[in-house]
Amino acid sequence: MKYTRISAFAALGVAATLSLTACGGGDTTSDTSAKDSSSAATSSTSSSSDGDSKSEGASDAGDAKSGSGSDTEVQADAANSGTKSGAKTPFCKTEDLAIDAVDAAPDETEGRIDITMVNRGSTTCSATGFAGVDIKDADHTSNPIERGHAQPRVTTLKPGDAAVFNLAYKIDGSGDSLSSPTNILVTPPNETHTVTLDWPAGAGAIKGAYTDVEVYPTHTTK
Template identity: 70%
Template structure:
């Protein structure tokens, strides 16, 4: 009987040992699985970080491309501005009074309409512009000067090569009564966009001005072609 109890106890001990070993094996599997999951998660995280880093890199490259593109546009704009400045500086300059031969003559078409043509010849060595209205004052025998108003007309481009002429005229009604209140002696002319003035004699034979000097009008220059 003692032998039988000992054998039974030994069998129980072996069974308990096997049971513990089996339990230990299960825990080990769980740990291994947990570690594998953690490793996989870490790898995914790293890959995700790398992917995001790649996205940022692409974004930076895109920004750099945009910047370079903007710089190119700025360069083109600057070049355009420089070309514009060159074009402005290369435009024809206005004729200077000292380079113009100026005279006045009576050009009335009849005895009612008074007209005086004032001609300006470019005697300089370069092409110049006489475009616009000349400044005109008429001097009277009492030594007063009266500014002449502009007529209703649009200026035309008037470019003069050396030797070419431009003309503008004064227009008024002729007073045939002999009672005109004006006694003009000189015409003071300042070419368009100039400040220097020349004095011309009132043309002999020109009809008397009807009304006052404010009734005389000056018209813009044009070429004689």
């Protein structure tokens, strides 16, 4: 009887152990499944976040391209405006300008030729900048005149308004000047058509060479 009771107790102990082991195995499976589900959810969230970031990046690039186009248009408008202000004022055409040259020397040493351009057209135009100038000599040669050190000023002409620019040089009072100017060839700023003017009567002789004469930018007479 004693041995029978011990065997029964041993059997009960083994059964309890097996029962506990089975319960532990079930918990482990549950934990693993939970971890797998959590990892999948995290992976899905990460992929969604990456997709959103790429979408926003593409949108920003598109906006940047649109902005660049706008800047280009603004610059193009300013380049074609004829004025620094960006207003769309066309450049004055040679055919719409009445141009004349006069001696305006302030004294006997400083020579100056004032060249006036009057807008005889029907619309406002811009004469901003340097005119192209060549001086023709009695020997039939033509000499381009260099620009003086000055910044152009915005010069907008309404119909009937005038702009002026000048040629400056030193007067040779010795009587030995080697220059014999006969004509001034003028091409208004931003134009390609040229007019030929007579060298002003009474203007002082040029000291040195034609390379010593300088042309200055236009400005209004008002």
